[in-house]
Amino acid sequence: MPRRPAHAELMVFESELLDLQRLLPAIKARVVIEHGELDDLVPVANVTFMQAHLTGAACVKTLSLPGRNHFLPWSSPGAVRDAVRLALEPLR
Numbered sequence: 001m002p003r004r005p006a007h008a009e010l011m012v013f014e015s016e017l018l019d020l021q022r023l024l025p026a027i028k029a030r031v032v033i034e035h036g037e038l039d040d041l042v043p044v045a046n047v048t049f050m051q052a053h054l055t056g057a058a059c060v061k062t063l064s065l066p067g068r069n070h071f072l073p074w075s076s077p078g079a080v081r082d083a084v085r086l087a088l089e090p091l092r
Contacts, residue, residue, distance in 0.1 A: 017049075024053035031057045032087040034079065036068030058091055 031054055035047050047062055054060050063083055068076050 021049075021053055024050070025055045027054055027057050029058060030087055030089075030091060031060045032063065032083045033060065034063045034065065034072060034083045036065045036070060036072055036075070038068060039070040041070040061086060 031050075033047055033050055035042070035044060037044070044064075047064075051060055051062065063079070063086075065072065065076055065079055068079075073080050
């Protein structure tokens with residue numbers, strides 16, 4: 001059964017995303033976005049949103065994990081470690 005966030009929780013997230021949207025272009029670091037393709041809590045559209053707004057980032061790398069859900073640290077700890085390593089690599 002899919003998890004459904006409470007309506008009130010989603011309303012808070014909407015205003016926080018709007019605040020975040022204004023700050024995203026100022027990020028200068030390398031960014032790695034990792035998303036489980038079966039995530040039923042955070043829509044995959046959020047990845048596209050982040051990619052579109054991280055205009056100042058040194059680079060943006062997106063890793064899509066087939067068959068994985070929202071809880072990547074528990075279901076895919078190796079992939080999470082790999083993403084952190086990738087984010088910390090020197091830029092070439």
